[in-house]
Amino acid sequence: MSGIYIHIPFCKQACHYCDFHFSTSLKKRDELVKALAKELEMRKSEFQNTTVETIYFGGGTPSLLSVKELEFLIQQVYSHYNVSEAPEITLEANPDDLIEAQRSPQAHANDHSSKSVFQAYRRIGINRLSIGIQSFFEEDLKLMNRAHNTKDAKTCLEEATRYFDNISIDLIYGIPGSSNAQWLENVNLALSYKIPHISSYALTVEPKTALKTFIDKGIISNVDDASAEAQFQILVNTLKAHGFIHYELSNFGREGFFSRNNSAYWQGKSYLGIGPSAHSFNGNERSWNIRNNSKYIAAIEAGKFPKETEVLSITDKYNEYVMTGLRTIWGVYMPHVVSRYGEDYKSYLLEQADTYIQQQLLYIENERLMVTKKGQFLSDGIAASLFRLN
Template sequence: MSSIYIHIPFCKQACHYCDFHFSTSLQRKEEMIKALAKELVLRKKELNEEVETIYFGGGTPSLLSTVELQYLIDTVYENYTVIDNPEITLEANPDDLTNEKIKELAVSPVNRLSIGIQSFFEEDLKIMNRSHNSEQAKKCLEEATRHFDNITVDLIYGIPNMSNERWKENLQTVFDFGINHISSYALTVEPKTALASFIRNGKYPDVSEELALEHFNILVAATEKRGFINYEVSNFGKPNFFSKHNTSYWLGKSYLGFGPSAHSFNGKQRSWNVSNNIKYCKALRENIIPNETETLSQSDVFNETMMIGLRTIWGVDLEQVENKFGVNFKEKLMENADKFIQKELLELTKDQKLKTTKKGRFLADGIASDLFLVN
């Protein structure tokens, strides 16, 4: 089974913390949709497996009309073998999800919404330069939950000046709407963003890892109490509501990414498209796929196995490590992991899975990087 990711590189405005590829001009939207369809056609021979998930990410995919979304979905079906009842996710901003738009989506093939709320407080939304307000966030959830049961909400924690009580209130608002999945990330400062500039010039306080950890612990406790499973560091779902698309990434399955800046992976090679809308569209007009490819070394694949495995409840399977990489890799891994096991940040289960403990979960990325092997 494989997955398809379609990057929609447009936003109404730039969030101050975001370093993803997008344009705030919609002038080339029609041209971009045609280019995406062309890429889907040109690359159909790259995938020999059935497609089980289709994910519209961005950018802001909810800027597309349901007609435009249907056109791209139809192009997938015409060129790839898709399973019955695939998971089809649309990332959306609350201000795009009018009652009319939600009703249109409800009768489309889209069956999962990923709604970028981030916070229900105006102060937070303004500093992040989000395009919606708190009222729109609540209104869209009120309508969306009438038509979709498979909804995930994005929240950001570790925002300077956000008290623990405010963070708890954000979570409670999501719980009150009966949402079955939450994706939640600590606010991070990417080098070339407006947020980085504000902090550098003293216009906004720097982020605090201590505050982020406090908020993360509150998040873990509150979701666990309500029956959510923290199946990946940043993802919390009730049973049967895990993201199938993102889970396929974490389990190392192959996927194809379409659109500017999108990445693809086939188990041995990784490729990425040019991060430029004009260059992307021009190349596709000329029937050229505008991407670069690298073949991953054994160490690269091992390191990625560590990174994604330790972020999930499934951990790293030592038997698979030995079968895939050899006994030397397994022995070196356990040698390096021992200090984290002693500190109770990692644990080795009876079925030979190396996993982060609840204490070590927040530190998963740092632990994984310490277990990397160099070429």
């Protein structure tokens, strides 16, 4: 299987922690949508011999596009690619956009038969929503400079759950000033809406973000790793107690509601990234488009690919497999290591892993190297220490 990711590089405003590629100006929106459609057509030869199982609108904020624009892009995928009978089609969305669209669905859907924007989304094939809640607390949302407020978050979920069963929400932990009790309340509020999937990330301080500037100037307290780890454990314990499967470090889903799109990434399957800054992977090469809307549009209009490509060595592939494998419930499968990379890579891996096994941070079961509960929060650092450098 393969997936198509379509990057929508527009946002109403800049979140203080975000370092993704986006623009708060929508001046080139029409040109951008046309360029996305043209890139889909230009790159169809890359996916000639495969079936598209997932289509994912990410960003940025894809919910800023109208239903008509989203439908146009979905139709372009169907026109140029072999799409499965039951693809997972995900739309990332912000609560404020969904509420605004719900108040005037006809304006957004260009479809007077839709009484709800959610009905319009379902009509065009979207069957999964990923909603950026981040927190149900006003002070957290203001610190992060989110465009929605607490009331928006709750209203949005009340409406969305009336029309969609397959919903994921994002929550952020480790926010300066947020107590463990507040964090538990965040998690329990999410559970109260019977959401079947939760993605949750530690607040990270990226260079060249407003959050980094505020911390450097002492306006906001720095992120505390111990607090973040404590809240991570609260998250894991609470969701597991409510029947969620912790299938990837930052992702929790009920049975049957894992993200098919993201699971394909973590299992090393091919995907095509469309739009400025989008990444692609075909099993041997990784490529990424330019992070500039104007230059991206100009290149596509000229019939050129605005991307750079890196050919992955066996060692590169091994390192990526170890990184993604240790983050998931599938672990690092030893027979896979041998068949893909060679016996010496398995020997190296086991030698490097031994210290962590003795420390009860890693364990081996059914030929799979896995992280223990104690090691989960440290899995990225552990994986990096298992990398080969040549």
